[in-house]
Amino acid sequence: MIDDFFTFNKDFEFSFDPTSFSLNVCRKICDALDEGKDQCDIVSVGKDDYEFNMIAEESEFLDILEKNISRVEETEDYELCGRILSWINKLKENGKS
Numbered sequence: 001m002i003d004d005f006f007t008f009n010k011d012f013e014f015s016f017d018p019t020s021f022s023l024n025v026c027r028k029i030c031d032a033l034d035e036g037k038d039q040c041d042i043v044s045v046g047k048d049d050y051e052f053n054m055i056a057e058e059s060e061f062l063d064i065l066e067k068n069i070s071r072v073e074e075t076e077d078y079e080l081c082g083r084i085l086s087w088i089n090k091l092k093e094n095g096k097s
Helices: 018-034 058-074 078-093
Strands: 006-008 014-016 039-047 050-057
Touching: 018 039, 018 050, 018 058, 018 078, 050 058, 058 078
Parallel strands: none
Antiparallel strands: 006 014, 039 050
16 A cells, blocks of 8 residues: 555655645545545555554545645546545535534
8 A cells, every 4th residue: 555655765765746645545535435434544654663554534534635636636537536526515514524
């Protein structure tokens, strides 16, 4: 999963593509919402005795989708944009704002 977001060198230093990250995060959150989940694993990184996990909770889904939709629009991934907008509207209707 981590390879989707970061490129690591031999010293475990990484570079980051924010657009790719936004696309993947929004896709994962939409999938979680489609499946009725109340949390979503965003990133899990582990090496030797080090582990890092980034998890989005249901209370954060709306905010994350709203903050990242502009990057998704820039990529012209209109299918994902439609899913995001649909979920933004549903979450607002259900008082998740």
